[in-house]
Amino acid sequence: MDIIGIGCNMNELSEAEIKRMLSLRAIEWTALPAFISQPLVPVLFIFFPWLWVVCGIILLGILWCPIRYLFVNIRIATFACFFVTWLKWPAAIGSSIYLFLHDQPLTAVIALLWPLLGGLIGIPGKIGIIEHKFAKEIGFIPPWA
Numbered sequence: 001m002d003i004i005g006i007g008c009n010m011n012e013l014s015e016a017e018i019k020r021m022l023s024l025r026a027i028e029w030t031a032l033p034a035f036i037s038q039p040l041v042p043v044l045f046i047f048f049p050w051l052w053v054v055c056g057i058i059l060l061g062i063l064w065c066p067i068r069y070l071f072v073n074i075r076i077a078t079f080a081c082f083f084v085t086w087l088k089w090p091a092a093i094g095s096s097i098y099l100f101l102h103d104q105p106l107t108a109v110i111a112l113l114w115p116l117l118g119g120l121i122g123i124p125g126k127i128g129i130i131e132h133k134f135a136k137e138i139g140f141i142p143p144w145a
Helices: 015-030 032-047 050-070 074-101 105-121 127-138
Strands: none
Touching: 015 032, 015 074, 015 127, 032 050, 032 074, 032 105, 050 105, 050 127, 074 105, 074 127
């Protein structure tokens, strides 16, 4: 059964693998703006001052806090995982090279390190609540649980 919608067959996963997947997606969902920023922010550093971009991500994180419990979607969380995994380092390295060549060494270093720094600005939350909602969404636990 392709419950996630991107080719991941849930029937091929063990219970431990499903629990791990749910836990990881819940962690990412809790700080979604900071998580998604990993491939986006280095590119934004080319066009905007780095401090504005970082403050914008923090503001988005604050705005995300009440929404993250009201709306959960495993497909969006899984797509975000693949998006970030495949693009964060190419975007960081490419943006860093561009910024170094355009005499912005501090911004270039921040852009290069952003895939590591982006996770530090996420606002912590109750991961268990989101994990439980994801488990209900994929049918891992019954809807009344």
